[in-house]
Amino acid sequence: xxxxxxxxxxxxxxxxxxxxxxxxxxxxxxxxxxxxxxxxxxxxxxxxxxxxxxxxxxxxxxxxxxxxxxxxxxxxxxxxxxxxxxxxxxxxxxxxxxxxxxxxxxxxxxxx
Amino acid sequence: xxxxxxxxxxxxxxxxxxxxxxxxxxxxxxxxxxxxxxxxxxxxxxxxxxxxxxxxxxxxxxxxxxxxxxxxxxxxxxxxxxxxxxxxxxxxxxxxxxxxxxxxxxxxxxxxxx
Numbered sequence: 001x002x003x004x005x006x007x008x009x010x011x012x013x014x015x016x017x018x019x020x021x022x023x024x025x026x027x028x029x030x031x032x033x034x035x036x037x038x039x040x041x042x043x044x045x046x047x048x049x050x051x052x053x054x055x056x057x058x059x060x061x062x063x064x065x066x067x068x069x070x071x072x073x074x075x076x077x078x079x080x081x082x083x084x085x086x087x088x089x090x091x092x093x094x095x096x097x098x099x100x101x102x103x104x105x106x107x108x109x110x111x112x
Numbered sequence: 113x114x115x116x117x118x119x120x121x122x123x124x125x126x127x128x129x130x131x132x133x134x135x136x137x138x139x140x141x142x143x144x145x146x147x148x149x150x151x152x153x154x155x156x157x158x159x160x161x162x163x164x165x166x167x168x169x170x171x172x173x174x175x176x177x178x179x180x181x182x183x184x185x186x187x188x189x190x191x192x193x194x195x196x197x198x199x200x201x202x203x204x205x206x207x208x209x210x211x212x213x214x215x216x217x218x219x220x221x222x223x224x225x226x
Contacts, residue, residue, distance in 0.1 A: 004155075033213055035216075040218070041150075041199055041218070041219045042216070042218055042219070043156070043201065043216040044216075045213040045214070045215070048213050056212075056213050090155050090156070092155075100146060100158055100161060101146075101156075101158070101214060102158070103148075103155030103156045103157070104155050105153070105154055105155050106153075106154070106155050
């Protein structure tokens with residue numbers, strides 16, 4: 001009965017590889033987000049989707065591509081991984097854009 | 113650019129004492145504020161929120177105070193317990209709600225000493 005679930009929880013990969021992180025929410029929320037948390041715990045918005053429509057796309061390298069097949073899913077694909085991509089990536093959802101968020105437990109990505 | 117920041121990166125308190133975590137924000141258009149708690153290895157968890165038409169809101173053992181004049185937000189935790197040890201974030205949102213995501217502050221680590 002997990003509200004927002006992300007897979008995988010841990011991801012270790014080599015530079016140059018392509019990887020995907022998946023997110024699903026069963027809360028019936030309309031809006032989903034991807035946040036990146038760096039080593040200093042700073043949380044920064046990357047993308048936001050509202051009912052499968054991209055509404056926020058912050059300054060993120062175009063190696064990062066979100067995909068939302070339906071409003072309950074928001075996946076993140078990363079091409080040509082770099083060392084600086086190492087971070088914890090959090091998926092979140094909210095019933096309306098800007099409202100209270102429910103976060104997933106995060107995906108710790110380590111690029112070696 | 114706009115930012116939300118915290119005064120104290122680490123706060124250490126004795127079990128049973130009250131804790132106060134502060135946050136300054138710079139976007140005067142912000143109308144919605146949330147405090148989140150993040151435990152090790154977990155995602156941020158909602159604690160309490162407040163809208164800009166209020167200056168105080170109370171929950172169970174927690175109180176949020178909002179001072180719009182000086183753009184300051186605080187979280188008060190009464191009778192702090194070891195389970196309160198975590199990183200606390202303030203976050204703000206501004207209208208229009210359809211085009212802005214929550215902006216998070218840099219976090220304060222709360223350490224509760226037994």
